[in-house]
Amino acid sequence: MSYFDAASSLPLHPVARQALLAAVDEGWADPARPHREGRRARMLLDAARETAAEALDCRPDELRFTSSGTQALHTGIGGALTARRRAGRRLVVSAVEHSAVLHAGETHERAGGLLHQVEVDRTGRIDVQEWARALGEDCALACLQSANHEVGTVQPVARVAEVCAEAGVPLLVDAAQSLPWGPVEGPWSLLTGSAHKWGGPPGVGLLAVRKGVRFAPPGPVDERESGAAPGFGNIPAVVAAAASLRAVRAEAEAEGARLRALVDRIRARVPGLVPDTEVVGDPVRRLPHLVTFSCLYVDGEALLHALDAAGFSVSSGSSCTSGTLTPSHVLRAMGVLSEGNVRVSLPPGTQESEVDRFLQVLPGAVAEVRARLGAGAAPAAGAGAGAAEDAGGTTAGAAGPDRDTAADVAATAATPPEGAGEITVDARGTLCPLPVIELAKAVGRVPAGGLVRVLADDEAARLDIPAWCEMTGHAFEGAEGTEYRVRRAGGTG
Amino acid sequence: MSYFDAASSLPLHPVARQALLAAVDEGWADPARPHREGRRARMLLDAARETAAEALDCRPDELRFTSSGTQALHTGIGGALTARRRAGRRLVVSAVEHSAVLHAGETHERAGGLLHQVEVDRTGRIDVQEWARALGEDCALACLQSANHEVGTVQPVARVAEVCAEAGVPLLVDAAQSLPWGPVEGPWSLLTGSAHKWGGPPGVGLLAVRKGVRFAPPGPVDERESGAAPGFGNIPAVVAAAASLRAVRAEAEAEGARLRALVDRIRARVPGLVPDTEVVGDPVRRLPHLVTFSCLYVDGEALLHALDAAGFSVSSGSSCTSGTLTPSHVLRAMGVLSEGNVRVSLPPGTQESEVDRFLQVLPGAVAEVRARLGAGAAPAAGAGAGAAEDAGGTTAGAAGPDRDTAADVAATAATPPEGAGEITVDARGTLCPLPVIELAKAVGRVPAGGLVRVLADDEAARLDIPAWCEMTGHAFEGAEGTEYRVRRAGGTG
Numbered sequence: 005m006s007y008f009d010a011a012s013s014l015p016l017h018p019v020a021r022q023a024l025l026a027a028v029d030e031g032w033a034d035p036a037r038p039h040r041e042g043r044r045a046r047m048l049l050d051a052a053r054e055t056a057a058e059a060l061d062c063r064p065d066e067l068r069f070t071s072s073g074t075q076a077l078h079t080g081i082g083g084a085l086t087a088r089r090r091a092g093r094r095l096v097v098s099a100v101e102h103s104a105v106l107h108a109g110e111t112h113e114r115a116g117g118l119l120h121q122v123e124v125d126r127t128g129r130i131d132v133q134e135w136a137r138a139l140g141e142d143c144a145l146a147c148l149q150s151a152n153h154e155v156g157t158v159q160p161v162a163r164v165a166e167v168c169a170e171a172g173v174p175l176l177v178d179a180a181q182s183l184p185w186g187p188v189e190g191p192w193s194l195l196t197g198s199a200h201k202w203g204g205p206p207g208v209g210l211l212a213v214r215k216g217v218r219f220a221p222p223g224p225v226d227e228r229e230s231g232a233a234p235g236f237g238n239i240p241a242v243v244a245a246a247a248s249l250r251a252v253r254a255e256a257e258a259e260g261a262r263l264r265a266l267v268d269r270i271r272a273r274v275p276g277l278v279p280d281t282e283v284v285g286d287p288v289r290r291l292p293h294l295v296t297f298s299c300l301y302v303d304g305e306a307l308l309h310a311l312d313a314a315g316f317s318v319s320s321g322s323s324c325t326s327g328t329l330t331p332s333h334v335l336r337a338m339g340v341l342s343e344g345n346v347r348v349s350l351p352p353g354t355q356e357s358e359v360d361r362f363l364q365v366l367p368g369a370v371a372e373v374r375a376r377l378g379a380g381a382a383p384a385a386g387a388g389a390g391a392a393e394d395a396g397g398t399t400a401g402a403a404g405p406d407r408d409t410a411a412d413v414a415a416t417a418a419t420p421p422e423g424a425g426e427i428t429v430d431a432r433g434t435l436c437p438l439p440v441i442e443l444a445k446a447v448g449r450v451p452a453g454g455l456v457r458v459l460a461d462d463e464a465a466r467l468d469i470p471a472w473c474e475m476t477g478h479a480f481e482g483a484e485g486t487e488y489r490v491r492r493a494g495g496t497g
Numbered sequence: 498m499s500y501f502d503a504a505s506s507l508p509l510h511p512v513a514r515q516a517l518l519a520a521v522d523e524g525w526a527d528p529a530r531p532h533r534e535g536r537r538a539r540m541l542l543d544a545a546r547e548t549a550a551e552a553l554d555c556r557p558d559e560l561r562f563t564s565s566g567t568q569a570l571h572t573g574i575g576g577a578l579t580a581r582r583r584a585g586r587r588l589v590v591s592a593v594e595h596s597a598v599l600h601a602g603e604t605h606e607r608a609g610g611l612l613h614q615v616e617v618d619r620t621g622r623i624d625v626q627e628w629a630r631a632l633g634e635d636c637a638l639a640c641l642q643s644a645n646h647e648v649g650t651v652q653p654v655a656r657v658a659e660v661c662a663e664a665g666v667p668l669l670v671d672a673a674q675s676l677p678w679g680p681v682e683g684p685w686s687l688l689t690g691s692a693h694k695w696g697g698p699p700g701v702g703l704l705a706v707r708k709g710v711r712f713a714p715p716g717p718v719d720e721r722e723s724g725a726a727p728g729f730g731n732i733p734a735v736v737a738a739a740a741s742l743r744a745v746r747a748e749a750e751a752e753g754a755r756l757r758a759l760v761d762r763i764r765a766r767v768p769g770l771v772p773d774t775e776v777v778g779d780p781v782r783r784l785p786h787l788v789t790f791s792c793l794y795v796d797g798e799a800l801l802h803a804l805d806a807a808g809f810s811v812s813s814g815s816s817c818t819s820g821t822l823t824p825s826h827v828l829r830a831m832g833v834l835s836e837g838n839v840r841v842s843l844p845p846g847t848q849e850s851e852v853d854r855f856l857q858v859l860p861g862a863v864a865e866v867r868a869r870l871g872a873g874a875a876p877a878a879g880a881g882a883g884a885a886e887d888a889g890g891t892t893a894g895a896a897g898p899d900r901d902t903a904a905d906v907a908a909t910a911a912t913p914p915e916g917a918g919e920i921t922v923d924a925r926g927t928l929c930p931l932p933v934i935e936l937a938k939a940v941g942r943v944p945a946g947g948l949v950r951v952l953a954d955d956e957a958a959r960l961d962i963p964a965w966c967e968m969t970g971h972a973f974e975g976a977e978g979t980e981y982r983v984r985r986a987g988g989t990g
Binding site for chain 2: 005007009012013014015016021024025028029032033034037038039040041042071072073074075078082103104107108110111198200205206207209222223224225226234235236237238239240241305308309312317318319
């Protein structure tokens with residue numbers, strides 16, 4: 005078994021386990037009490053705060069412990085927005101922030117505030133100039149992740165922090181993914197993290213608020229954690245979180261370099277091993293341990309199950325693997341394929357042999373899912389076009405045991421009649437990746453320059469049909485309602 | 498060392514410790530993930546929910562886990578108020594609720610809502626008829642604790658739940674203190690609890706919301722815990738909390754009876770062992786393990802330190818032991834003395850010998866603090882009155898090494914001149930218990946029927962001067978600004 009979902013959660017680091025055990029015996033009392041059990045708990049809490057603050061490169065009295073990274077974000081964003089209410093009501097975030105940030109943004113909007121999302125490029129990175137333009141007189145807070153949780157792309161946080169400082173806008177940095185690897189540089193105002201992302205226990209978030217930054221948490225508070233995290237604190241977990249952060253940081257440079265090489269191997273080899281695959285995210289300016297790729301003609305959930313059966317636990321941003329019907333907002337903002345999406349995030353200690361076995365297993369897993377869905381390799385832009393037998397007609401939905409696979413179509417496709425017109429494919433009522441599979445088959449049946457109209461009502465199609473065109477070289481001519489227009493490459497259209 | 502502060506927090510129950518250790522190894526992954534680590538975490542979470550729901554006497558799908566009891570209260574109150582916004586904006590609570598409830602009430606008030614506090618009697622108990630009258634057309638939510646955390650008085654929750662059900666008002670029961678001893682009876686709508694109060698780990702709160710109760714948590718949420726507790730859950734702690742609640746419940750009846758007898762012993766013996774002491778709270782309808790008393794002429798903080806040095810960890814609702822300058826709102830609502838307040842809450846397993854040793858040590862600890870403050874036994878209403886040597890004058894503040902103690906005054910007091918007038922005591926700038934000590938001395942110096950005016954600006958005086966009169970039998974004639982008027986008993990006034 006190889007667990008390759010480190011970006012989601014990590015098992016407890018041995019140092020965290022040891023610290024947790026010691027601290028449940030020593031740090032269970034209320035640190036606000038003057039009796040000896042309370043004083044002992046207070047000492048442990050103070051020491052943990054010192055340790056964690058050192059790792060964040062802030063002062064101990066600037067650091068609050070919360071009950072999760074999400075709580076840290078909600079409190080940090082809410083607290084900064086409330087305190088800066090008079091400065092403005094606009095919250096600037098990147099379009100690829102963690103959902104906890106976007107949820108806080110929606111809450112802000114419901115309360116009459118404005119949410120301004122700064123777009124990213126195809127690697128998921130924001131542009132500093134564009135960010136600077138987004139700041140303005142009415143901007144209360146800016147919020148940027150240090151690195152993306154789905155694709156690993158690192159943001160230019162230090163420069164953004166400077167731009168924000170110049171504009172007089174506080175910057176909150178969501179450092180959940182990067183904190184195990186090092187502190188965040190630049191003059192940030194608020195910073196958040198989550199212990200279970202580095203092998204600390206669940207139930208501990210970090211919220212640093214620099215001295216001088218205006219901050220007024222909304223909702224009920226009490227005297228604990230400077231009014232930022234009401235309720236009885238979780239000292240044993242906080243102690244374990246701080247101790248393991250220090251331990252992880254001590255190994256970060258060497259382990260980061262080692263995992264970076266393993267991820268480079270995956271990035272380099274996947275496109276060759278699995279046809280019609282797109283590796284996404286910035287290849288260089290990225291987290292050391294994380295890589296994401298998407299495979300055409302694959303159902304993300306089925307692929308996860310196939311990999312799970314083969315002994316690999318990974319994650320996916322495909323819509324079909326989550327409870328919602330929309331694909332990952334990160335992939336959508338990047339404009340890359342969401343179908344058959346796989347995120348591999350290697351935990352510290354991952355062996356080279358595990359990665360090699362993953363690369364061995366992956367092509368078979370993808371092929372198996374594709375075969376089950378009746379999809380194969382699609383015709384590339386340069387390949388011979390398929391016969392336009394159904395030109396002008398409307399094909400049935402994708403289901404049906406005896407329908408041709410895209411591979412079959414590509415194989416049987418020969419010299420098409422020039423300018424043989426259009427096909428309309430009705431893929432309404434089917435979910436990803438079926439609309440794209442039907443599109444690929446249909447493209448094989450029109451000549452170069454021919455048009456395929458796809459009718460699709462799955463939300464993912466809005467992202468995946470243009471992404472498929474980008475990957476295969478065919479021309480995406482736009483969408484209107486549920487109709488997508490794709491022109492086969494090589495023609496006059 | 499005897500830890501007698503169970504109502505604040507308990508060390509980890511052995512069952513909780515064992516469950517926590519197992520669950521950090523098995524339940525660290527994200528339960529929302531479809532891979533095997535995620536499925537294993539999900540199974541542990543589901544099993545813990547079943548177990549805890551059984552202890553609460555609710556359905557598993559009615560139970561949410563939060564990050565603390567305080568969070569459960571904030572979310573429960575906020576969620577019910579938001580969902581019932583159209584029904585009304587009034588929140589009805591008892592005046593002796595936990596501060597987390599009152600903080601949520603203040604937040605509600607800041608947002609334009611109304612907070613209605615139902616008064617309690619001298620034992621801390623609400624009256625059901627008065628509660629019923631407080632409910633009305635515009636009442637969105639009622640909130641009542643099952644038992645008080647400072648004095649142990651049990652509320653008539655089952656009857657209140659029926660009254661609320663009849664009025665169509667949802668009732669939230671804060672069961673933090675009583676949950677280890679049994680489920681809450683009656684048709685409550687929402688219920689909260691906190692694991693570290695029964696020997697579960699910190700970082701786990703319970704929030705049950707009955708099916709059919711309208712509920713819409715304010716603030717940002719996500720898909721976790723039915724939208725009631727955003728952020729990555731703390732499954733190891735949740736597992737430990739549920740396992741230990743079941744274990745504690747299995748011992749509750751026998752252990753409750755045993756501790757009840759020990760508390761009865763303290764209640765019976767303290768007034769005889771320590772002069773000028775008031776045991777507060779309901780003597781019968783109370784938590785089994787908790788007793789609170791207040792000692793005249795004692796600084797609560799100094800008494801806690803003296804007891805700590807003697808090996809006993811207790812708590813106090815005196816203002817001088819907390820960061821704030823106001824005494825416990827619970828004692829204030831009950832109208833009982835707050836100075837020299839001591840809360841003894843026995844953890845399960847407390848030995849008879851520990852309680853006996855506490856009763857041995859307590860009189861000396863109180864006497865030591867009284868001696869240090871220059872206070873002794875005060876003249877009771879029936880005792881001979883003191884000489885009115887300073888009558889009509891104004892004494893200096895309480896500080897000063899060579900001033901007479903109240904005991905000295907009482908001892909030297911002989912037949913006073915009849916109707917020898919008034920004394921004004923200026924105790925401004927001194928903190929509790931000094932104004933009361935000065936009052937006691939001054940009463941010894943006026944004849945029966947004579948008047949003492951005390952000038953005091955400590956917030957606690959507002960509670961403690963009337964309470965002192967109630968205890969000693971002298972007549973409290975009212976306060977105006979910082980002036981308190983006390984008439985010595987036995988006269989014509």
